[in-house]
Amino acid sequence: MQIYLDYSATTPTRPEVIARLHEVLTQQWGNPSSLHEWGNRSATVLEQARIQVADLIRATPDAIVFTSGGTEADNLAILGVARQYGTPQHVIISSIEHSAISEPVRLLEQAGWQVTRLPVSPQGRVNPLDLQAALQPNTVLVSVIYGQSEVGTLQPIEALGQIARSHGALFHTDAVQVAGRVAIDVQQLPVDLLSLSSHKLYGPQGAGALYVRPGVELVPLFGGGGQEFKLRSGTQAVPVIAGFGAAAELAAQELATETPRLIGLRDRLFDLLADVPNLVPTGDRLHRLPHHASFCLLHADGQRLSGKTLVRQMNLAGIAISAGSACHSGKLVPSPILQAMGYGDRQSTGGIRLTLGRETTVEDIDWTAMVLKQILAQIAPALAKV
Numbered sequence: 001m002q003i004y005l006d007y008s009a010t011t012p013t014r015p016e017v018i019a020r021l022h023e024v025l026t027q028q029w030g031n032p033s034s035l036h037e038w039g040n041r042s043a044t045v046l047e048q049a050r051i052q053v054a055d056l057i058r059a060t061p062d063a064i065v066f067t068s069g070g071t072e073a074d075n076l077a078i079l080g081v082a083r084q085y086g087t088p089q090h091v092i093i094s095s096i097e098h099s100a101i102s103e104p105v106r107l108l109e110q111a112g113w114q115v116t117r118l119p120v121s122p123q124g125r126v127n128p129l130d131l132q133a134a135l136q137p138n139t140v141l142v143s144v145i146y147g148q149s150e151v152g153t154l155q156p157i158e159a160l161g162q163i164a165r166s167h168g169a170l171f172h173t174d175a176v177q178v179a180g181r182v183a184i185d186v187q188q189l190p191v192d193l194l195s196l197s198s199h200k201l202y203g204p205q206g207a208g209a210l211y212v213r214p215g216v217e218l219v220p221l222f223g224g225g226g227q228e229f230k231l232r233s234g235t236q237a238v239p240v241i242a243g244f245g246a247a248a249e250l251a252a253q254e255l256a257t258e259t260p261r262l263i264g265l266r267d268r269l270f271d272l273l274a275d276v277p278n279l280v281p282t283g284d285r286l287h288r289l290p291h292h293a294s295f296c297l298l299h300a301d302g303q304r305l306s307g308k309t310l311v312r313q314m315n316l317a318g319i320a321i322s323a324g325s326a327c328h329s330g331k332l333v334p335s336p337i338l339q340a341m342g343y344g345d346r347q348s349t350g351g352i353r354l355t356l357g358r359e360t361t362v363e364d365i366d367w368t369a370m371v372l373k374q375i376l377a378q379i380a381p382a383l384a385k386v
Helices: 015-027 037-056 070-082 099-110 128-134 157-167 238-272 307-316 336-340 362-378 380-385
Strands: 064-067 090-094 114-118 139-143 170-174 193-197 208-212 279-281 292-297 351-355
Touching (some): 015 037, 015 238, 070 139, 070 193, 114 128, 128 157, 139 157, 157 170, 238 292, 238 362, 292 307, 307 351, 307 362
Parallel strands (some): 090 114, 139 170
Antiparallel strands (some): 193 208, 279 292
């Protein structure tokens, strides 16, 4: 029996999306910037996908800029704002951002920018009052991740965005884990910039998007032919963008039924593991991604016993989970996310993440809980020695 529970790392491409990819690759493969019929066909495909992605978050199509993925979208948001200024300013992020945000901000810091990293509660939530206190006259951008990929916590985006907006600072959120799982309405949310990724919602890898509120100015990351409203030069990857659009449309259609189903499975998993010694849930149980369950092995030692140990043992049993964020799962180092939430260095090597998806069943959840309990029971003697 094989069970995939790493949907936050990537999702399998849906058959309907693969069919759309094949159609575009074989029939509408022209350069969308070309003026002839072949180019016109591709341009039509591109704009259809733009409408589909825009509809998922209730945006206007001209507010969607296609990128190569969520990382590029995040970098365009952060650096696209920063490059407008001739002298360093002040930017605010949370202390639990994905590296696609924390790394470009670190580069800004090296260039002389002031950076404030907001603390979080033990559950991983930012307190809006901390943002209010951190704002300065030269604060130009606030970026707080919408749904934390490692511990599943959802942030109070509406409150944070309102505070930033009242101060006159732009507000960005990385919604890569949220889109297609929680309803997003940028007409109501006080966000100026919002990042999306295709392969997190059953589309192909290699496509993403940045929502840019009309009127917000950005400087492009690189020069070229001026595609994507002069913000992302280069011939667009029309087939994967078309797949992204198809996946976004399907996600929007199924949101009302799939989200409560995932919540039910997620909570069942938490309940089944509630009495397991040394394994504690991480993140906020109330304000949480619908598909996301995460835990920490309290007696992790950073060597023999770690989240990575559990990932390997579960993999041998045919179950795919991850040790924290997929971007860090190859390194046995303390999770900066868990550290920011107050966990010690050793404990911060003990995080695991089980994320659910369209193929996940009740039987999968029950089997996974049983196997994980057995594995933990096998390593209990080792835990007792720590």
